[in-house]
Amino acid sequence: MYRISFLRQTILLPVLFVLYFSACSDEKTQREQYEDATSGITFRAYKTTSSTAVGPAVTLYNSQKTDSLPPIDPTYAHLLLGYGWTVSGKHAMAFAEADLAQEGGDTTAQYLARSLRSIAMYEQGWDSLAHEEAEQSKKLLKPDADAQYEVATFYVLMGLAQAYDKDFAQSKFYFAGFANETGIHWPYKLTDAIDDFQHNRLQEGLVKLKALSQDPAVPPALQQALAEQITVIETKAGDVNSSLFWPRLISAVVLEQLKKSSNSQIGQVVQMVESLRAKIG
Numbered sequence: 001m002y003r004i005s006f007l008r009q010t011i012l013l014p015v016l017f018v019l020y021f022s023a024c025s026d027e028k029t030q031r032e033q034y035e036d037a038t039s040g041i042t043f044r045a046y047k048t049t050s051s052t053a054v055g056p057a058v059t060l061y062n063s064q065k066t067d068s069l070p071p072i073d074p075t076y077a078h079l080l081l082g083y084g085w086t087v088s089g090k091h092a093m094a095f096a097e098a099d100l101a102q103e104g105g106d107t108t109a110q111y112l113a114r115s116l117r118s119i120a121m122y123e124q125g126w127d128s129l130a131h132e133e134a135e136q137s138k139k140l141l142k143p144d145a146d147a148q149y150e151v152a153t154f155y156v157l158m159g160l161a162q163a164y165d166k167d168f169a170q171s172k173f174y175f176a177g178f179a180n181e182t183g184i185h186w187p188y189k190l191t192d193a194i195d196d197f198q199h200n201r202l203q204e205g206l207v208k209l210k211a212l213s214q215d216p217a218v219p220p221a222l223q224q225a226l227a228e229q230i231t232v233i234e235t236k237a238g239d240v241n242s243s244l245f246w247p248r249l250i251s252a253v254v255l256e257q258l259k260k261s262s263n264s265q266i267g268q269v270v271q272m273v274e275s276l277r278a279k280i281g
Contacts, residue, residue, distance in 0.1 A: 030126040047096035075105035152181040168195040
């Protein structure tokens with residue numbers, strides 16, 4: 001009996017090792033998953049369609065617009081389309097628009113295209129690849145370029161506007177870009193958790209809030225507010241009034257962090273604007 005059991009184990013162990021390593025080898029890297037997404041029929045067909053349709057559409061618009069409106073640059077049309085597709089969860093199309101913008105734009109547009117691509121990668125769950133793309137995008141900027149604070153301003157304003165509009169799904173998209181620019185990640189994580197609550201994913205949202213409340217990178221004022229709200233959520237089974245509380249909290253804490261930003265461009269611009277606001281307010 002012992003001999004039979006031993007023989008079974010002797011035969012079974014190599015089989016288990018083969019199965020284990022086969023499973024590991026079948027697991028694709030983030031880069032491989034991205035390459036699959038950008039080589040499929042949807043990506044190739046959409047990229048061809050967009051590359052032939054956007055130019056004429058923009059030309060027609062520019063010829064018919066009033067003189068008071070600025071002309072549209074086709075490259076930025078591609079970027080805006082990409083933003084829309086990312087929000088809609090159409091990531092292959094967002095990647096196609098990022099490629100088209102990067103291929104046809106100037107240095108700033110190429111920077112924004114890579115930022116767009118990194119946001120779409122974050123949405124796919126490819127965090128390390130997205131961070132790598134964001135880092136590569138920064139190499140396209142000159143040290144004295146204005147793009148960093150302009151893009152950071154764009155993302156934070158759009159993120160807050162959508163939060164006040166109670167569209168936290170879209171708000172977190174903008175705050176993903178804001179995180180790339182500033183290194184401040186908690187607004188994305190917070191709006192992601194609030195989006196879970198809005199869609200009745202109470203357990204998922206609560207887990208994210210608790211993790212955020214224990215994150216040492218989160219400012220103390222936010223940690224205290226999170227602790228209080230977690231108590232409310234657990235007491236009332238997820239009945240959270242996020243209409244104004246969260247947007248106001250995000251705006252106030254983000255502003256304080258931007259004033260102290262390690263990025264000199266962003267920090268100096270925000271401090272200058274705040275100084276001016278104090279003088280004219």
